[in-house]
Amino acid sequence: MTDDRPGEAGNSEGDGTDTDGDDSLTYADAGVDVEASEAATAALLGVVGDNEGDYAGLLDIGDRYLALATDGVGTKLLVADALDDYSTVGIDCIAMNANDLVAAGVRPVAFVDYLAVEAPDETFAEQVGEGLRAGADEAGLELVGGETAVMPEVIRGLDLAGTCAGLAAKDAIFAGTADPGDALVGFPASGIHSNGLTLARTAVTRDHEYADPCPFGDYDTLGEALLEPTRIYTYLLEPMRAHGVAAAAHVTGGGWTNLERLGEHRYVVDDAFDPHPVFEFVQSAGGVADAEMHRTFNMGTGFVCALAPDDAAALAADTDGRVIGRVESGEGVSIRGLEL
DSSP states (O other), rough: OOOOOOOOOOTTTTOOOOOOOEEEEEEEEHHHHHHHHHHEEEEEEEEHHHOSSSSEEEESSSEEEEEEEEEEEETHHHHHHTOOOTTTTTHHHHHHHHHHHHHHEEEEEEEEEEEESSSSOOHHHHHHHHHHHHHHHHHOOOOEEEEEETTTTTTEEEEEEEEEEEEGGGGGGGOOOOOOOOOOEEEOOSSSSSSSHHHHHHHHHHEETSSBSSSSSOOHHHHHHTTOOOOGGGGGHHHHHHOOEEEEEEEOOGGGGGGGOOOOSEESEEEEOOOHHHHHHHHHTOOOHHHHHHHHHHHTEEEEEOOOHHHHHHHHHHHHHHEEEESSSEEEEETHHHHH
């Protein structure tokens, strides 16, 4: 499913400024019940089954794996619609799929998109295409086709999703499970990315409009800050393989609880990247609790991998990452004074 520094509403060091009053906004209040969604997903998988792999479905084709991932842009499209600017959502569509393949140790090679619209419009279709092309170029993959469906009785506005295919030698796939004693290396996010926008939109529009001037960064409007494209992490594949990464996590829906996809251990994060200032604004505008922010958003770190401590510093030095924590025996995620 797809869907710098915090200020007084949510200090990055967890110093007791957590917001938990009666009007504290949660993801469920905004309309997305994560537990219900997970239950529905489990029910679906219980019927159709699930191929090997976590972030990607892996199909054995002999000497290698064919990997597939599918995802969409989610309610970020509503921000694009409000600003009449669809130029970046194609990047998000590519990124959300390609990054999942990277988390499995797979190089993305091809992408097909699915654009469903209430009514055809050449202008936004062209803008969506521009974003898809930019995302494909950044991810190093080919756009090999797609589908545009006009469904006025089903779709309001538009929806954009896609499927990404990748190939990997069998010995190139990450083991997928961390071990106690491993170090965690994190990599910075560009902003909210394309998860949790239902909560972010609800918070921001309590007392503001998307077209309001943005009080932080180089953005003209608040909506422009929310539309900052998802970062694409394909550049990490070769360095991660070279340094023996055991498992990786794309920090998307579920926020920091995604680390639990690396295995049933305790994940101690004591040096995460500072959150982008958009998170401070969302938290303050919605009165969102610290824990809810970290269970919903990447909070500044968009990708995390686990590997032996001796190799972690070298990986960080060869990339824009840094050692952010460690894996211990136990359970849960500890970050900024929070236990998730």
